[in-house]
Amino acid sequence: MTELREPPEAPGIRTARRRYVTVCALLWLPPGLGMASMVLLFGERGMSLAAVAGLFAAHSLTVAVLELPTGGLSDFLGRRPVLAMAGALNVVAFTLVGLGTTAWVLTAGMVLMGAARALASGTAEAWYVDTVQAHSGPDAELRTGLARGGSATSAALAAGLLLGGALPWLLGAGSDLGARLSEATSGAVLPLSVPVLLGAALRVVFVCYVLTVLREPPRPEATLRSVLRGVPVTILGGLRLGGHDALVRRVLLTAAAVGSALAAIELLIPGRTVELTGAPGSGAMVYAALACAGFVCNGVGSHLAPLAARIAGSGERAVLVCLVTGAGGMLLLGLIATTTHPLATALAVVGFCLLYLGIGAASPNQNDLLHRRVTSAGRATALSVQSLALQLVGALAGLVVGALRPGPLPWLLTGAVLLFGALLWLRRVETRSAPDTTITPGSRAGMS
Known part of the structure; x- marks a missing residue:
């Protein structure tokens, strides 16, 4: 009796998945490097806490304003x-932030960083889905690649956070290398600058990799007139999709709910x-370690997303179960919020990890459903709308949380x-594929 086996995976799909994972790692390692040191670097440059908040607000506002236009551009x-442009802008941005000593230079760096973040938002994922569907059609299996990309993103952030925190300490503790470096550059390069400047160098590697390795189907030649006319149409199409399609609407509402939790x-x-811990310094170290653990759990969750879908019986059921798990972690954090007992602290760590594990496993499953609802011509825009929902609701939730008593x-x-957001997935929605998932020369689906 012949044993039934799944058909072998096409080499092109394995190559696309490997390149997508590499792009995710190169894209998110530099932000991880800067995460541990950027606030302290701004303080060393003489910025007050209010000024630091203003710098990050400039970054966030730039991302929010450009999220949809850059998705349409992609x-x-x-x-x-678009990925190459994002990398090039980040080279300049990270250099300005790493070397800048005045408020306007640092502001320019943060604005450029925000523009680059908006350009890159969803673009690599859209490339991966386009490539896989070009090889295997609109019903191609996407969840495994999306899961591995999420795991690579989380691993890069965690590794960057650890390295970005260790480098300034190594250069400043028990070593005069940091002092020599600062003296040689007339104070332009501090130990806290090194992780950010290393991030700029990695962005150069990212641009070279994108331009050398990523391939995509040819597109009609773009002119300034066609861009000015086509991008707004694409944006409007992405916004209308959320209003007309129940499943896409669920994805957007889920993103908003996750934004409030984060x-x-x-x-x-x-x-x-x-x-x-009783002290800001030690508290910051504990938070950095906890954040790293959160990224690891998020990556593990992403890796387990295909398994979650198989066990739950469908992608929709997997999203439900995973988000309920994350919500359970948040509720656990709430129940022990007023005590610092060791057992309560251990439960808080468990709740924190459950949240990141749950949203990590939910994301590839819901994005797999999303990509079957949109065409290639609007895929990056749909991802940008999803990201915008997360950011805007997260900002609003932050204001509400900040106004409430601890x-x-x-x-x-x-x-x-x-x-x-999890209970929205109780009712099943028909998971149909988008009618057109490819772009051919001389045509642009969804833009007529």
């Missing part, structure tokens, strides 16, 4: 040129670690929002 011009984590966990309420409120 759908119109192509993935490779906003609460980012605002409340640092204070809790300081409360636990205690269980902020945790329970945002946990309830995440649970609501």
Whole structure:
């Protein structure tokens, strides 16, 4: 009796998956490097806490303003040129932030960084889905590659966070190399600058890799007139999709719910670690270690996403189960928010890890469903709308959480929002494929 086996995977799909994973790692390693040192670097440059908040606000506002236009640009011009532009802008941005000593130079760096973040948002994922569907058609298996890309992203952030925190310490503790470096560059390069400048160098590698390795189907030649006319049409199409398609609407509402949970984590966990350790310095170290653990759990969750879908029976059921798991982690954090007992602290770590594990496993499954609902001509725009929903609701939730009194309420409120996002997936929606998932020369699907 012949044993039934799944058909072998096409070499082109394996190559696309490997390149996508590499792009994800190169894309997110530099932000991880800067995450540990950037706030402290701004302080060393003489920026007040209010000024530092203003610099990050400039970055966030730039991302929000450009999220949809750059998604439309990616759908119109192509993935490779937009990713290369994002990398080139980041080279300049990280250099300005690493070497800048005045407020206007640092602001320019953060604005350029925000523009690059918007350009890169969803573009690599759109390239991967386009490539796989070009090889195997609209029903191609996407979840495995999306899961591995999510794992690579989380691993890069975690590795960058550890390396970015260790480099300034190695250059400043027990070594005069940092002092020599600062003296040789007339104070332009501090030990805290090194991770950011290393990030700029890695962005050069990223640009070279994108231009050399990523291939995509040829697109019609773009002119300034066609861009000005086509990008707004693509953006409007992406916005209308969320209003007309129930499954896409669920994806967007889920992104908003996840944004509220992450906003609460980012605002409340640092204070809790300081409360636990009794000092800001040690609290910051604990928070960095906890953030690294969160990225690891997020990566593990992404890796387990295909398994979750098989066990749950479908991608929709997997999203439901995973988001309920994440909401359980948030509610657990709320229940023990008023105590620093060792057992409560251990449970808080468990809740934190459950949140990141749950949203990590949910993301590839819901994006797999999303990509079957959109065409190649609007794929990056749809991902940008999803990202914008997460960011805007996260910003609003941050304001609400900041206005509430410390205690269980902020945790329970945002946990309830995440649970609501999970319960949206109780009812099954027909998972049809988009009618057209390719772009051929001389035509642009979805833009007529």
